Amino acid sequence: QKEVEQNSGPLSVPEGAIASLNCTYSDRGSQSFFWYRQYSGKSPELIMSIYSNGDKEDGRFTAQLNKASQYVSLLIRDSQPSDSATYLCAVNLIQGAQKLVFGQGTRLTINP
């Protein structure tokens, strides 16, 4: 079982709709969870971090964490063409040292 798993997509969403991205992780001791966005040919950039169960909102982005189900999600409201990118879920696995592990990424396309 991979430590962090995402649906690799591609996911296609019409402009103005809600895009929903999902991620599961295997280590119950994980404490920190992140969503990165990566445009083609660029480096990943952090868009959301979440540490406790529930929802965390930042502008059009909402991260949701359910530690009991080992599940993290990202919602993008009022999707814009500029949101078209690959979204990477990352988890800090506590195995002595902190090991930052990524899922395989979900490619999202917002259609005008």
Next chain:
Amino acid sequence: DAGITQSPRHKVTETGTPVTLRCHQTENHRYMYWYRQDPGHGLRLIHYSYGVKDTDKGEVSDGYSVSRSKTEDFLLTLESATSSQTSVYFCAISDPTIPTGRAFFGQGTRLTVV
């Protein structure tokens, strides 16, 4: 932008030759990571370091070694490059004492093994 620099940015090398990629940071962050990125695989962890001379393996460490003799530098060496190691390599840094624990990435190194 975080002070993290990868060198070289692009490299073409021949099968069987050794290759060293360098990651340099000016942020004094404790953790440094090397990832490779291939289509459909996201970022896969090769090796990481949690301090000077303290390193550990990631999920795809075979054929790679690392060294960290100074806080600011983390070197990735391909002992004998193979075509399967053609990839984009990213270095990242993080510091768990910073509340967000976020990681910052370098610009990436595109390595082609022919």
